[in-house]
Amino acid sequence: MPYVVKNLFNTKDYKCSCQGGWLGHWRTGAGSQRETCSVAKCSNEATVGAHVIFIDKRRSKEWWIAPFCHTCNHPNMTGPITLNRRITLVSANKSKSCEGSGNWKIIV
Ligand SMILES: [Zn+2]
Ligand SMILES: [Zn+2]
Numbered sequence: 001m002p003y004v005v006k007n008l009f010n011t012k013d014y015k016c017s018c019q020g021g022w023l024g025h026w027r028t029g030a031g032s033q034r035e036t037c038s039v040a041k042c043s044n045e046a047t048v049g050a051h052v053i054f055i056d057k058r059r060s061k062e063w064w065i066a067p068f069c070h071t072c073n074h075p076n077m078t079g080p081i082t083l084n085r086r087i088t089l090v091s092a093n094k095s096k097s098c099e100g101s102g103n104w105k106i107i108v
Contacts, residue, residue, distance in 0.1 A: 003083045005052035022049025029090030029104040037069035038087040044069035063092035
């Protein structure tokens with residue numbers, strides 16, 4: 001099953017000190033040099049690490065980072081977004097990732 005998520009906006013105040021911002025954060029956590037957007041059927045270049053949550057209520061409300069292109073990260077994209085099947089999500093919680101004790105929380 002591919003992940004179905006919602007993009008969170010108003011996340012400008014959430015910064016991380018990873019080189020390359022949240023996209024760099026995602027690359028480090030996922031161990032990936034992937035260049036393309038993680039949204040299904042989109043092959044644009046990823047330019048940001050987007051904050052997403054699962055819309056499936058059975059899953060936790062944690063925030064995750066996924067690489068998005070400029071178009072997919074548009075605030076008009078308020079509905080559910082299906083991600084590419086093989087995407088790794090990296091925790092947006094810094095204490096469970098770049099400012100933690102070394103183990104990055106990811107889901108594959
Ligand atoms: Zn980071
Ligand atoms: Zn895209």
